[in-house]
Amino acid sequence: MGKSISLDIAALILLVILLVSCIRRKMTSGPPNRIFLCTMLIAITAASFDIVAVVLDNSQNASDSALYTAHVGYLITHFLSAPLHLLFVIGLTDTWHKLRKNPGLQVLLILPLGIMMAAFVVNAANGMIFSVEGGYTKGPWFPLMYVLTMLYIIFDIVYIVQYRILFSKGKILAISAVIPIGLVSMLVQMAVPSALVEMFGGAVSLLIISIGIQRPEDYVDSFTLLMKYSAYANHMKRTFYNDKHVNIIMLNIGNFHTIQSLMGFDPGTRVLKSVAEKIREVNRRMQGYADLYYLDNGRFRMVFFGKNIDKAEPIADVLMKELKQKTNLNGIDVDLTPFIVLARCPEEITDFKMLMTFGSDFHEKNHYTGQVMKAGELYDSNQLDIQNNIDTIIDRALESKSFQVYYQPIYSIAEGRFISAEALIRLFDSEHGFISPETLITAAERNGAIHKIGEFVFEQVCQFIASEEFKRLGLDYIEVNLSVAQCMNGDLPETLFSIMRQYQVPSDKINLEITETAAAFAQRVMAENLEKLTQAGISFSLDDYGTGYSNMKRVIQMPLKIIKLDKSFVDEQNNPKMWIFLKNTVKMLKDMNMEIVVEGVETQEMLDAFSDLKCDFIQGYFFSKPIPKKEFVTFITKANGISRY
Numbered sequence: 262m263g264k265s266i267s268l269d270i271a272a273l274i275l276l277v278i279l280l281v282s283c284i285r286r287k288m289t290s291g292p293p294n295r296i297f298l299c300t301m302l303i304a305i306t307a308a309s310f311d312i313v314a315v316v317l318d319n320s321q322n323a324s325d326s327a328l329y330t331a332h333v334g335y336l337i338t339h340f341l342s343a344p345l346h347l348l349f350v351i352g353l354t355d356t357w358h359k360l361r362k363n364p365g366l367q368v369l370l371i372l373p374l375g376i377m378m379a380a381f382v383v384n385a386a387n388g389m390i391f392s393v394e395g396g397y398t399k400g401p402w403f404p405l406m407y408v409l410t411m412l413y414i415i416f417d418i419v420y421i422v423q424y425r426i427l428f429s430k431g432k433i434l435a436i437s438a439v440i441p442i443g444l445v446s447m448l449v450q451m452a453v454p455s456a457l458v459e460m461f462g463g464a465v466s467l468l469i470i471s472i473g474i475q476r477p478e479d480y481v482d483s484f485t486l487l488m489k490y491s492a493y494a495n496h497m498k499r500t501f502y503n504d505k506h507v508n509i510i511m512l513n514i515g516n517f518h519t520i521q522s523l524m525g526f527d528p529g530t531r532v533l534k535s536v537a538e539k540i541r542e543v544n545r546r547m548q549g550y551a552d553l554y555y556l557d558n559g560r561f562r563m564v565f566f567g568k569n570i571d572k573a574e575p576i577a578d579v580l581m582k583e584l585k586q587k588t589n590l591n592g593i594d595v596d597l598t599p600f601i602v603l604a605r606c607p608e609e610i611t612d613f614k615m616l617m618t619f620g621s622d623f624h625e626k627n628h629y630t631g632q633v634m635k636a637g638e639l640y641d642s643n644q645l646d647i648q649n650n651i652d653t654i655i656d657r658a659l660e661s662k663s664f665q666v667y668y669q670p671i672y673s674i675a676e677g678r679f680i681s682a683e684a685l686i687r688l689f690d691s692e693h694g695f696i697s698p699e700t701l702i703t704a705a706e707r708n709g710a711i712h713k714i715g716e717f718v719f720e721q722v723c724q725f726i727a728s729e730e731f732k733r734l735g736l737d738y739i740e741v742n743l744s745v746a747q748c749m750n751g752d753l754p755e756t757l758f759s760i761m762r763q764y765q766v767p768s769d770k771i772n773l774e775i776t777e778t779a780a781a782f783a784q785r786v787m788a789e790n791l792e793k794l795t796q797a798g799i800s801f802s803l804d805d806y807g808t809g810y811s812n813m814k815r816v817i818q819m820p821l822k823i824i825k826l827d828k829s830f831v832d833e834q835n836n837p838k839m840w841i842f843l844k845n846t847v848k849m850l851k852d853m854n855m856e857i858v859v860e861g862v863e864t865q866e867m868l869d870a871f872s873d874l875k876c877d878f879i880q881g882y883f884f885s886k887p888i889p890k891k892e893f894v895t896f897i898t899k900a901n902g903i904s905r906y
């Protein structure tokens with residue numbers, strides 16, 4: 262029966278389309294892409310040889326040498342697809358260095374290919390694989406090709422299983438699809454030699470890989486034409502997993518947001534494009550051979566590895582110098598604030614999560630110096646570790662009830678005694694030690710734990726207020742902080758009322774602190790909450806006054822009893838202009854019948870200055886830091902001259 266070439270032609274068409282689409286989608290850089298391109302070229306060659314071979318087989322007057330060339334060409338190129346697939350898998354895991362260090366493994370991987378090639382050489386003389394005398398016929402060694410292909414398939418499986426952690430499920434399916442498809446088409450081909458399904462099976466496998474793994478939208482950013490966040494994340498995961506050394510230039514454009522919001526989307530993208538072009542150009546000029554990435558929000562990365570690792574430092578310096586120069590957009594000179602950090606991994610940044618956490622906001626946490634900074638000098642690994650694990654830390658603290666409430670005394674200038682205190686949360690984690698309330702509260706707001714934490718603090722405070730020892734202290738009220746998320750929760754008043762009822766706490770003993778940020782979100786729910794709580798007799802303070810968006814209209818409209826001047830404001834009292842401003846602010850607030858707490862008073866001089874301004878209350882280290890309840894009771898007892906019995 263004559264063989265049909267229609268499936269081979271279909272395979273050929275499919276492969277050519279795939280090849281063109283990969284080139285058009287710029288899937289050409291990096292070892293896995295190149296191996297994949299090579300696999301497609303080899304498969305196209307194999308399909309072409311097969312078509313020629315079949316045509317010659319079917320024609321009666323083909324010469325033996327032409328027939329032999331077509332068949333041997335097909336069998337060799339077809340066989341090559343198995344080791345190429347294995348190389349592709351190794352490329353995806355980025356474990357070349359391990360392979361290079363292991364000659365045993367190298368031999369194991371090359372041996373089947375060597376045997377097969379030797380067999381083809383010998384075949385020219387003995388025709389043991391196939392011969393073309395009197396038409397194409399398979400020889401007794403023909404199954405050797407299947408056996409050796411099977412070996413590569415086994416290597417494939419071992420590799421994929423060993424490195425499965427580096428791939429998502431979808432990707433594992435896509436890379437592994439070739440195995441069942443290859444096996445089935447091999448069996449069909451053996452059972453029905455005229456079917457010629459192998460090439461088509463191979464083409465379909467490559468298509469699946471291309472769809473499942475080589476998706477450019479996963480990898481290439483369409484504006485900058487640099488590789489994307491996901492490609493960077495994959496590269497870095499592999500790097501840390503394989504314990505490879507890389508140097509990374511982390512470039513965050515500090516004022517990218519401002520540029521985009523002031524000048525618009527298009528100029529913003531033009532800035533990104535020009536920075537990307539600069540990075541490409543410097544990388545080319547200085548032969549850095551780095552992998553280049555654009556993540557998002559003005560964040561770029563250059564990853565140096567292998568023998569180019571030491572080029573990171575000089576390139577970082579040149580890049581900084583050139584990016585500091587003005588960029589011209591629409592005739593307007595734009596000054597960028599390029600923050601560049603050089604990170605040696607894994608020496609300075611030891612794991613993937615730390616790298617990502619550190620990279621997300623170092624430009625917000627450090628001052629702009631115009632110099633390249635070193636990761637090792639910038640970050641506190643314990644702090645990063647805390648940020649990475651804060652969700653677990655919070656869960657652990659909630660479970661083991663290890664949150665504590667400290668109290669910081671508040672002094673009344675008019676009465677010459679301590680009249681209240683602010684309740685402040687404290688957490689000492691068994692693993693990480695002291696966790697700053699800012700880190701804690703920010704994370705708790707994000708993961709929703711803030712509501713439980715807030716209830717805990719409020720209950721502790723109510724329990725304290727209800728106690729006999731508190732009553733003896735003669736304090737007027739306790740201030741409790743409310744976070745933004747709490748303020749916006751419609752259940753807040755009911756939750757607080759029920760705790761107060763439980764401990765029979767009168768509402769005038771509670772003062773709730775809200776921040777300007779919360780006030781800025783002042784939406785309906787927040788306004789309703791304030792209204793209900795105020796109606797019930799609870800008073801409010803505006804915390805950290807002077808740090809946020811001091812919107813006077815909002816301040817005036819809210820039912821506030823106390824304004825707390827922020828420490829950062831207070832710290833500038835030696836600045837004459839600031840002092841004029843402070844003096845007038847205090848006067849204005851007093852005219853509105855607000856009471857004023859000065860936060861962060863640390864010296865006698867500060868105390869005197871604010872007393873002269875006729876502020877009402879003073880809170881700060883000058884009197885006391887926040888202290889545990891027991892110490893606080895002792896402190897107030899002594900300071901207010903209260904007899905214990």
Ligand code: C2E
Nearest residue numbers: 685686698699702718742743744861862863880881882883
């Ligand atoms: P805050 O409400 O403005 O609290 C005042 C902060 O200033 C406290 O920091 C306090 O220790 C600190 N402080 C007071 N006097 C001085 C001083 O003289 N010098 C200096 N350098 N610092 C002083 P802390 O306890 O670290 O709390 C930080 C922030 O965390 C608080 O700022 C508040 O916004 C938040 N926070 C703390 N506890 C809670 C809580 O239970 N719930 C909520 N939602 N937020 C809380």
Ligand code: MG
Nearest residue numbers: 683742774804
């Ligand atoms: Mg406060």
Ligand code: MG
Nearest residue numbers: 804805825860
């Ligand atoms: Mg404050």
